[in-house]
Amino acid sequence: STPEELEARLLSTLQDAGPIADSGEFASAQGVDHGRVVGIVKSLQSDGLVSSEGTEHASFELTDEGAGYREAGSPEAQVWNDIPAEGVPVTHALLTSPMGRIGQSKGLAKKWLYMDKSSPEARVKRKVDSISDTTQEQLIKISQGQHQDIPAKELADLKKRKMIRDVKRFTYRVTKGPEFALQRRKAATDLTADMLVKGTWKEEKFKAYNFNALGQPPAGGHLHPLLKVRTQFRKIFTQMGFQEMPTNAFVESSFWNFDALFQPQQHPARDAHDTFFLTHPARAPISHVPEDYLERVRNVHERGGYSSTGYGTPWKVAEAEKNLLRTHTTAVSSRMLYKLAQSGFQPAKYFSIDRVFRNEAVDRTHLAEFHQIEGVVCDVGLTLGHLIGILKLFFTRLGLPKLRFKPAYNPYTEPSMEIFSYSEELKKWIEVGNSGMFRPEMLRPMGLPENVNVIAWGLGLERPTMILYGIDNIRDLFGHKVNLSMVKRNPICRLGF
Numbered sequence: 029s030t031p032e033e034l035e036a037r038l039l040s041t042l043q044d045a046g047p048i049a050d051s052g053e054f055a056s057a058q059g060v061d062h063g064r065v066v067g068i069v070k071s072l073q074s075d076g077l078v079s080s081e082g083t084e085h086a087s088f089e090l091t092d093e094g095a096g097y098r099e100a101g102s103p104e105a106q107v108w109n110d111i112p113a114e115g116v117p118v119t120h121a122l123l124t125s126p127m128g129r130i131g132q133s134k135g136l137a138k139k140w141l142y143m144d145k146s147s148p149e150a151r152v153k154r155k156v157d158s159i160s161d162t163t164q165e166q167l168i169k170i171s172q173g174q175h176q177d178i179p180a181k182e183l184a185d186l187k188k189r190k191m192i193r194d195v196k197r198f199t200y201r202v203t204k205g206p207e208f209a210l211q212r213r214k215a216a217t218d219l220t221a222d223m224l225v226k227g228t229w230k231e232e233k234f235k236a237y238n239f240n241a242l243g244q245p246p247a248g249g250h251l252h253p254l255l256k257v258r259t260q261f262r263k264i265f266t267q268m269g270f271q272e273m274p275t276n277a278f279v280e281s282s283f284w285n286f287d288a289l290f291q292p293q294q295h296p297a298r299d300a301h302d303t304f305f306l307t308h309p310a311r312a313p314i315s316h317v318p319e320d321y322l323e324r325v326r327n328v329h330e331r332g333g334y335s336s337t338g339y340g341t342p343w344k345v346a347e348a349e350k351n352l353l354r355t356h357t358t359a360v361s362s363r364m365l366y367k368l369a370q371s372g373f374q375p376a377k378y379f380s381i382d383r384v385f386r387n388e389a390v391d392r393t394h395l396a397e398f399h400q401i402e403g404v405v406c407d408v409g410l411t412l413g414h415l416i417g418i419l420k421l422f423f424t425r426l427g428l429p430k431l432r433f434k435p436a437y438n439p440y441t442e443p444s445m446e447i448f449s450y451s452e453e454l455k456k457w458i459e460v461g462n463s464g465m466f467r468p469e470m471l472r473p474m475g476l477p478e479n480v481n482v483i484a485w486g487l488g489l490e491r492p493t494m495i496l497y498g499i500d501n502i503r504d505l506f507g508h509k510v511n512l513s514m515v516k517r518n519p520i521c522r523l524g525f
């Protein structure tokens with residue numbers, strides 16, 4: 029019977045025949061396991077439909093060994109059965125096995141067997157023509173819960189022989205509860221507008237709050253693919269011993285974004301067509317930059333030095349004070365390198381992954397804000413060979429082992445190289461980054477020692493993410509046109525092999 033049927037039968041029994049004196053008897057009358065009846069009684073009781081009162085009963089259950097003898101007979105009966113008319117010598121395996129030894133000694137004690145010592149070799153023979161295996165009968169009774177008419181002494185003996193053990197059993201007297209009904213009424217879980225309007229809330233039965241229940245999983249809090257890929261880049265950098273630079277300031281002064289990088293004040297990138305300048309406030313004093321450093325920057329721009337001729341045009345603090353949204357994370361690198369020079373030079377490996385802004389026309393591959401990944405290594409005697417070596421290491425970890433380099437130009441690096449990787453998928457070389465060795469015109473004014481070189485490279489976070497996630501329009505990845513379900517459902521994609 030189903031749990032519902034059993035429950036209905038229990039309730040109708042209470043209605044028609046009055047209290048159920050013993051749940052155990054009810055269970056056997058229904059031909060079901062007592063445990064099921066107890067479960068239903070407990071659950072009905074928690075809803076107030078029934079009340080119950082338990083009685084503890086001492087009872088017994090068979091051990092594994094006892095269960096075996098219930099099927100095959102007691103050891104003494106098994107030995108008696110197996111002994112032929114002429115008996116067997118005492119050395120016979122029938123008598124020397126563990127069970128044979130018990131069977132023999134019990135059989136002798138019960139006078140089912142005897143020892144015949146008339147011949148030189150003693151033999152064990154049957155003493156009676158028939159036996160009745162009361163031990164097996166008792167085991168059968170006990171397994172059916174009917175141990176009542178077995179004498180206590182014999183129960184104790186079965187226990188001593190490790191065929192049975194004590195168990196405590198509860199049975200219940202079941203009566204109608206305060207909320208008795210023939211059918212359980214489902215408790216309401218919520219107060220509804222309908223109940224309020226109709227007034228049925230007065231009669232409604234409400235389910236108690238379960239304060240331990242787990243809540244619904246929150247719908248928010250999903251990681252954007254860019255964040256997932258950023259985490260992987262972070263891991264690669266940290267595994268290579270790089271430290272992350274603080275990139276939390278989107279607003280930067282022109283000084284750290286351009287001037288400190290030896291980018292001329294007349295450079296086209298400093299045009300409002302390429303750079304977002306702030307209007308409020310358009311300028312901020314760069315008083316945090318010490319006067320002597322500022323002077324060295326002015327000198328190198330106007331007149332050169334460190335075997336450079338400079339730009340030969342006037343350098344204005346007012347231009348350097350213009351606020352902008354940083355156009356590259358190299359603005360952060362320049363701050364960090366200056367700091368490194370001030371605190372007494374030590375070799376350093378830095379990285380950053382964060383947002384930058386450029387006043388560009390938006391299309392399928394360009395946005396006005398995007399993310400740059402940048403690596404910087406600062407040490408004595410670094411060469412272009414070191415740069416190529418570290419780029420090979422880094423891009424191999426990304427799964428791009430085939431690299432080519434092409435001479436390029438950046439105002440702040442010399443030499444500069446664009447990085448190309450062969451795409452097996454597209455069957456062509458694609459540009460994956462930009463790199464170079466920072467110019468002395470940038471490093472010497474900061475106060476970095478003459479024999480110290482800095483190699484650096486940068487790449488976008490969006491392109492590798494789009495390739496990994498199979499997104500071909502950048503506007504599907506980032507910005508106001510992004511489908512939020514993409515953010516909820518995107519998989520974890522692994523960089524590299």
Ligand code: PHE
Pocket residue numbers: 355356357358402438441462463464484485486487
């Ligand atoms: N800042 C460069 C860019 O915006 C990338 C770069 C970083 C190049 C470091 C050389 C060295 O593309």
